[in-house]
Amino acid sequence: MTVNMIAFGFLTLALLFAFLRLTRNPNRDHRIMALDRVIAIDLMATLSIGFMTLFAVETGKAVFLDAAMVLALIAFLGTVAFARYLEKGK
Amino acid sequence: MFWDILSKILILIGGFFMFVAALGVLRMPDLYMRLHANTKSATFGIGFLLLGAAVHFGEFAISIRALSILLFLFATAPVAAHMIGRAAYIAKSPLWGGTLSDDLAGKYDKKTHELTAEIEEPKAAKKN
Amino acid sequence: MRYFLLNIILALTWAMLNGEINSGNIIAGFIIGYIILYVAQRALGAPPYFGKISRLIQFVAFFSVELVKSNIKVASDVLTKHNYMKPRIIAVPLDAKTDAEITLLANLISLTPGSLSLDVSNDKKVIYVHVMYAEDADAAKREIKNGLERWVLKLFSSDKKDRLS
Numbered sequence: 001m002t003v004n005m006i007a008f009g010f011l012t013l014a015l016l017f018a019f020l021r022l023t024r025n026p027n028r029d030h031r032i033m034a035l036d037r038v039i040a041i042d043l044m045a046t047l048s049i050g051f052m053t054l055f056a057v058e059t060g061k062a063v064f065l066d067a068a069m070v071l072a073l074i075a076f077l078g079t080v081a082f083a084r085y086l087e088k089g090k
Numbered sequence: 091m092f093w094d095i096l097s098k099i100l101i102l103i104g105g106f107f108m109f110v111a112a113l114g115v116l117r118m119p120d121l122y123m124r125l126h127a128n129t130k131s132a133t134f135g136i137g138f139l140l141l142g143a144a145v146h147f148g149e150f151a152i153s154i155r156a157l158s159i160l161l162f163l164f165a166t167a168p169v170a171a172h173m174i175g176r177a178a179y180i181a182k183s184p185l186w187g188g189t190l191s192d193d194l195a196g197k198y199d200k201k202t203h204e205l206t207a208e209i210e211e212p213k214a215a216k217k218n
Numbered sequence: 219m220r221y222f223l224l225n226i227i228l229a230l231t232w233a234m235l236n237g238e239i240n241s242g243n244i245i246a247g248f249i250i251g252y253i254i255l256y257v258a259q260r261a262l263g264a265p266p267y268f269g270k271i272s273r274l275i276q277f278v279a280f281f282s283v284e285l286v287k288s289n290i291k292v293a294s295d296v297l298t299k300h301n302y303m304k305p306r307i308i309a310v311p312l313d314a315k316t317d318a319e320i321t322l323l324a325n326l327i328s329l330t331p332g333s334l335s336l337d338v339s340n341d342k343k344v345i346y347v348h349v350m351y352a353e354d355a356d357a358a359k360r361e362i363k364n365g366l367e368r369w370v371l372k373l374f375s376s377d378k379k380d381r382l383s
Binding site: 014027035036038046086 | 136
């Protein structure tokens with residue numbers, strides 16, 4: 001089980017880094033800043049899928065994989081919608 | 091026993107690559123390279139995690155589910171990256187100072203955001 | 219197509235003879251049926267089936283190796299100081315014509331670390347790619363053209379030929 005804990009640690013650190021990128025941003029232009037944040041959020045969604053997969057392995061309950069699948073479907077749509085909006089709008 | 095160890099190794103590699111992806115997103119100097127880290131290392135990492143889960147459960151129905159998540163992520167991650175990259179270029183996100191050349195410079199129509207048709211090989215390698 | 223059906227029938231036969239139809243038996247039966255058909259292909263007339271499947275397997279192997287190799291490169295670059303990075307945006311002229319080919323190529327380019335497809339020109343002649351390690355722009359272009367695009371074209375051309383026959 002320790003291996004799972006190490007993997008959890010990696011993912012937690014990764015989530016922390018993604019959060020730092022989300023809050024601290026070197027750009028001035030607000031559109032580019034928003035795009036940077038979209039990248040960070042996309043990464044966080046991927047990390048959440050990773051968390052769910054790990055949790056399914058840790059607890060031995062495969063139901064969590066279903067949740068991971070749903071998140072994989074939804075997160076992608078959100079990213080695409082954001083990118084399209086930022087491409088067109090002000 | 092062997093499958094157990096294999097799944098542990100896969101999960102460890104997956105976690106490590108997701109960590110690398112997040113570090114890349116934090117450290118890379120410009121938006122495009124952050125996109126590189128996000129699209130590839132993260133997808134690669136989660137691929138290993140899901141393979142590890144598939145090996146761990148070892149049941150056909152569950153493993154197929156894990157593999158279908160994997161397939162779906164591999165199909166959608168490049169699309170999201172393409173959308174963000176295109177929007178970033180149109181928003182004039184600055185390229186890193188060390189970028190050697192930019193073939194895309196000046197190719198976008200300002201109003202319609204359409205790429206102008208380019209039949210011959212573009213050779214305007216503008217230093218940035 | 220006929221060979222694919224034959225292969226499936228052989229796999230089912232194998233599973234039934236084993237007394238139980240489950241995934242392991244069917245996969246084993248499929249592989250054994252493939253080998254049998256491969257041995258018997260001279261008697262049955264040369265089909266395009268084997269070239270296609272083996273090409274697909276070769277492609278998957280090639281792509282996996284490429285994926286692992288370049289991911290390790292990116293990882294080492296992220297973990298140490300980024301000295302090796304030589305990013306460029308390059309324009310790669312496309313030989314792929316149809317939408318399906320271009321989509322597959324763009325996705326594969328994005329998935330191989332070190333390159334990210336940004337956009338395709340309106341007339342579908344040029345694809346713009348952001349590459350991370352390109353000391354020589356022409357070498358990077360050649361790498362994409364000779365590596366991924368050649369594979370994609372090969373996969374699709376065999377597909378068309380098979381459908382026509």
